[in-house]
Amino acid sequence: MPKRGAKPKAKPKAEQPRLRTVGKNVDRAEGVDKLTGQARYIDDLVFPDMLHGATLRSTVPRGRILEVTRDPAFDWSGFTVVDHRDIAEGGGRNVVAMIVDDQPLLAENEVRHQAEPILLIAHADRARLAEGLKHVTIRYQPSEAVLDFERAETVLKEIGIARGDLDAGFANAEIIVEGIYRTGAQEQLYLECNGMIAVPDADGERSGMTVYGSMQCPYYVQRALEGLLGLPRERVRVVQTTTGGGFGGKEEYPSVIAGHAALLARKAKKPVKLVYDRHEDLLATTKRHPSIIRHRTGLLRDGTIVASEIDLKLDGGAYVTLSPVVLSRACIHATGPYRCPNVRVRGRVMQTHTPPAGAFRGFGAPQSQFAAEAHMDRIAEALKIDPVELRRKNLLRTGDVTATGQTLKDSVTAEEVLDRALRRHEKALRKQKAPKPGVLRGRGVSLFFHGSGFTGGGEVKLASRAGLELTKKGVRLLVGSTEIGQGTRTMHAQIVAETLAIPYAWVETADPDTRRVPDSGPTVASRTCMVVGGILARAAEKLRAELGDYDSPERFRERARVRLKSGPVKVIEEYRRPTDVVWSDETYQGDAYGAYAWGCNVAEVEIDPVTYQARCTHLTAVIDIGKAIHPILVEGQIEGGSLQGIGWALYEEVVMRDGKMQNAQLTNYIIPTTLDTPRIDVEIVENPYPGGPFGAKGVGECPIDGPAAAVVNAIFAATGRRLDEIPATPERIMKVMAGPEVMERRPAKVSVQ
Amino acid sequence: MKVSFSLNGKPRKVKVAPMKRLLDTLREECGLTGTKEGCGEGECGACTVLLDGEAVNSCLVPSCQADGAKITTVEGLASSKKLSKIQRAFLACGAAQCGICTPGMVMAACALPKRPSLDPIREGLAGNLCRCTGYMKIYDAVEEALGK
Numbered sequence: 001m002p003k004r005g006a007k008p009k010a011k012p013k014a015e016q017p018r019l020r021t022v023g024k025n026v027d028r029a030e031g032v033d034k035l036t037g038q039a040r041y042i043d044d045l046v047f048p049d050m051l052h053g054a055t056l057r058s059t060v061p062r063g064r065i066l067e068v069t070r071d072p073a074f075d076w077s078g079f080t081v082v083d084h085r086d087i088a089e090g091g092g093r094n095v096v097a098m099i100v101d102d103q104p105l106l107a108e109n110e111v112r113h114q115a116e117p118i119l120l121i122a123h124a125d126r127a128r129l130a131e132g133l134k135h136v137t138i139r140y141q142p143s144e145a146v147l148d149f150e151r152a153e154t155v156l157k158e159i160g161i162a163r164g165d166l167d168a169g170f171a172n173a174e175i176i177v178e179g180i181y182r183t184g185a186q187e188q189l190y191l192e193c194n195g196m197i198a199v200p201d202a203d204g205e206r207s208g209m210t211v212y213g214s215m216q217c218p219y220y221v222q223r224a225l226e227g228l229l230g231l232p233r234e235r236v237r238v239v240q241t242t243t244g245g246g247f248g249g250k251e252e253y254p255s256v257i258a259g260h261a262a263l264l265a266r267k268a269k270k271p272v273k274l275v276y277d278r279h280e281d282l283l284a285t286t287k288r289h290p291s292i293i294r295h296r297t298g299l300l301r302d303g304t305i306v307a308s309e310i311d312l313k314l315d316g317g318a319y320v321t322l323s324p325v326v327l328s329r330a331c332i333h334a335t336g337p338y339r340c341p342n343v344r345v346r347g348r349v350m351q352t353h354t355p356p357a358g359a360f361r362g363f364g365a366p367q368s369q370f371a372a373e374a375h376m377d378r379i380a381e382a383l384k385i386d387p388v389e390l391r392r393k394n395l396l397r398t399g400d401v402t403a404t405g406q407t408l409k410d411s412v413t414a415e416e417v418l419d420r421a422l423r424r425h426e427k428a429l430r431k432q433k434a435p436k437p438g439v440l441r442g443r444g445v446s447l448f449f450h451g452s453g454f455t456g457g458g459e460v461k462l463a464s465r466a467g468l469e470l471t472k473k474g475v476r477l478l479v480g481s482t483e484i485g486q487g488t489r490t491m492h493a494q495i496v497a498e499t500l501a502i503p504y505a506w507v508e509t510a511d512p513d514t515r516r517v518p519d520s521g522p523t524v525a526s527r528t529c530m531v532v533g534g535i536l537a538r539a540a541e542k543l544r545a546e547l548g549d550y551d552s553p554e555r556f557r558e559r560a561r562v563r564l565k566s567g568p569v570k571v572i573e574e575y576r577r578p579t580d581v582v583w584s585d586e587t588y589q590g591d592a593y594g595a596y597a598w599g600c601n602v603a604e605v606e607i608d609p610v611t612y613q614a615r616c617t618h619l620t621a622v623i624d625i626g627k628a629i630h631p632i633l634v635e636g637q638i639e640g641g642s643l644q645g646i647g648w649a650l651y652e653e654v655v656m657r658d659g660k661m662q663n664a665q666l667t668n669y670i671i672p673t674t675l676d677t678p679r680i681d682v683e684i685v686e687n688p689y690p691g692g693p694f695g696a697k698g699v700g701e702c703p704i705d706g707p708a709a710a711v712v713n714a715i716f717a718a719t720g721r722r723l724d725e726i727p728a729t730p731e732r733i734m735k736v737m738a739g740p741e742v743m744e745r746r747p748a749k750v751s752v753q
Numbered sequence: 754m755k756v757s758f759s760l761n762g763k764p765r766k767v768k769v770a771p772m773k774r775l776l777d778t779l780r781e782e783c784g785l786t787g788t789k790e791g792c793g794e795g796e797c798g799a800c801t802v803l804l805d806g807e808a809v810n811s812c813l814v815p816s817c818q819a820d821g822a823k824i825t826t827v828e829g830l831a832s833s834k835k836l837s838k839i840q841r842a843f844l845a846c847g848a849a850q851c852g853i854c855t856p857g858m859v860m861a862a863c864a865l866p867k868r869p870s871l872d873p874i875r876e877g878l879a880g881n882l883c884r885c886t887g888y889m890k891i892y893d894a895v896e897e898a899l900g901k
């Protein structure tokens with residue numbers, strides 16, 4: 001059996017300095033607490049006098065609220081009740097502050113989706129909450145809801161990317177291949193549900209609010225609470241507690257639940273805990289945007305892509321949330337990692353009366369690259385050429401130009417990851433036994449890339465800050481990036497220890513508390529290592545220079561102690577834009593990202609001819625991330641992200657009826673268990689990016705961009721039938737393999753010019 | 754009703770409603786919050802504890818059923834700050850990321866036979882969901898702790 005997780009293959013570089021901490025698998029900073037059950041997650045915390053909160057939600061997808069009545073016969077003593085009027089009375093604005101202020105924190109006169117929050121209650125006894133909710137009745141005047149985004153008319157956001165001359169490109173094409181691809185919603189399914197505790201400051205209701213909770217972005221929550229509570233920023237304190245997974249699901253939604261907890265706490269003048277159970281979390285919180293993506297591609301007979309037209313639609317749900325940014329990333333990655341002189345991408349987010357979609361690992365790129373990579377195999381089929389050779393012919397190389405007009409300079413490794421993945425997969429499965437009689441087996445490939453950090457000028461606007469302070473022992477990181485399982489604390493500490501040439505154990509991290517740490521920007525977008533890690537490295541260099549040259553860690557400590565005698569020593573640095581990154585939000589042209597991670601998946605899939613159940617039995621993932629600061633953490637990111645991709649491809653289906661999720665529990669929203677999980681065989685490739693700390697690029701999201709297409713392409717290889725929609729459930733596979741549609745199955749729509 | 758059991762080696766008596774979930778009794782009455790809730794319906798295994806040596810989902814066990822039993826939770830594994838073999842292996846292999854599934858996963862691993870091969874590991878842990886790791890590092894840790 002091949003060993004999982006091979007050692008990263010560093011490129012031998014002439015004068016690479018010997019690294020002492022970076023690249024080593026040190027123990028996870030908060031690991032012991034997590035292993036012994038000592039780590040405190042939000043639901044583990046109890047405050048004196050604390051109440052428990054609950055949320056009353058809409059039961060129609062769209063309508064006017066005619067009346068909200070509380071049963072007068074019910075004993076309401078001990079309950080705190082909050083509705084939208086409390087927000088205005090408290091001097092705040094009833095919006096969830098995000099990109100567009102269109103979403104109320106509590107519905108006023110109308111509801112626009114199922115499970116929209118309308119009223120909040122709190123009580124000291126958690127058991128009484130359900131009763132309380134039962135004694136509130138809401139009368140609606142329902143109106144017609146738009147539930148199907150393919151038929152929706154309201155566009156929440158539109159983006160266009162154009163380069164070259166599309167008509168001329170198609171005129172030159174010898175063959176045109178078209179395809180339509182669909183992906184479903186997906187729940188992040190962090191195993192710790194969303195939850196917050198709001199604690200009003202002891203001295204009166206106007207004085208301030210502290211919110212503790214499970215979140216990715218404390219400063220997003222702070223900004224949201226400021227406007228909602230009508231408080232100056234410094235009186236809103238937000239503290240991240242140990243967070244049981246996020247995957248984007250705790251990027252923007254925490255602002256909602258934190259707001260609710262804070263409103264209850266302000267009115268009750270007591271701490272209020274609001275923690276969702278799984279059912280509520282599934283019903284009410286954001287999911288990955290469903291998509292429908294059309295590709296029309298013009299090619300020469302030898303497989304050269306000469307024209308590419310892509311139309312992409314996402315289901316945004318009822319409110320804007322982060323959809324514009326998700327759309328942006330979807331569009332920029334829509335061509336896949338391929339060259340094409342003539343491109344037009346049109347992307348739209350449609351508004352429907354369903355719970356808003358939001359951030360989820362990959363942020364639009366998994367959808368658009370699923371389509372791109374499934375389409376590549378359709379093209380290969382139409383041209384009767386090998387899918388790998390088709391990819392090789394068109395993949396981006398150093399010096400090539402992307403759809404946004406970016407000339408790729410550093411760390412461009414599409415071909416390298418492709419070759420390595422094919423070799424590795426072949427080698428691992430050389431001795432594979434033949435499948436059981438009747439079982440169909442196929443192999444599929446996908447090639448993908450993922451931009452690290454915020455798009456274009458995004459990082460400049462964020463102007464993230466992070467830094468260090470000297471301690472008696474060493475240094476403390478002052479950074480607003482959150483640890484959500486991915487290893488932020490560990491990896492940041494390694495970068496700083498290495499830069500300061502001190503032991504890893506001397507570096508600690510301040511708790512992510514808006515009162516203690518600067519705003520390092522959100523913990524999203526594969527930016528925490530490359531961007532924030534880079535700022536920390538710079539802060540460490542500055543500190544090192546300030547202390548004067550020291551030749552050993554002991555000397556560092558001596559100097560630090562001397563300096564500390566004359567007061568605290570702090571170094572805070574701000575993001576600096578690499579001078580060669582140019583971007584225009586108006587034309588969508590320029591350097592979309594400073595660096596890209598590159599990835600290739602090869603999937604082995606078996607299909608049971610009786611049940612039509614597809615199983616992925618082996619997935620190879622080769623990803624170039626520049627530099628693995630901590631190889632085991634990186635492998636963990638790749639393995640975990642890959643499995644989420646497999647789940648999305650095969651099992652995870654959000655079933656909606658009347659705008660409401662029907663399978664809002666873990667019994668029927670299925671994420672992969674150990675038994676559904678293939679061997680995930682990872683190889684890390686390290687082609688350093690000069691702009692990242694020790695050459696590191698982003699890693700968190702890239703791994704989820706590829707598995708779905710590799711799986712679907714493997715299903716095609718096994719069955720000869722194309723499946724253009726995921727999840728590839730037995731029903732869908734049966735439909736393409738045996739259903740009546742088989743007879744009228746439309747092969748790739750190919751027109752020869 | 755009064756329920757008495759041995760909790761991590763120490764006798765313990767609590768007064769609870771007989772149908773109160775053992776999970777809540779452990780977290781609220783005994784103050785041991787290491788045992789987590791991920792679903793409350795027996796699907797995720799985050800609430801796994803050992804009941805008389807057997808791994809059970811404490812969200813499905815009524816407290817009355819624990820009367821007279823021997824319960825081990827994640828808090829009972831390390832002795833005076835020294836991690837148990839399984840905990841140590843989880844840490845070294847990177848088997849805990851966000852950590853919310855970890856206590857349950859570790860308890861389920863404790864109930865595995867010695868020197869398990871991959872299939873029994875996968876079967877033994879099939880009731881414990883992890884959304885972060887993709888399970889590979891968890892297999893590594895179990896193999897390292899229990900021997901191949």
Ligand code: FES
Nearest residue numbers: 791793795798812
């Ligand atoms: S909480 Fe008990 S199995 Fe999920």
Ligand code: FES
Nearest residue numbers: 851854883884885
């Ligand atoms: S480590 Fe996060 S769910 Fe397992």
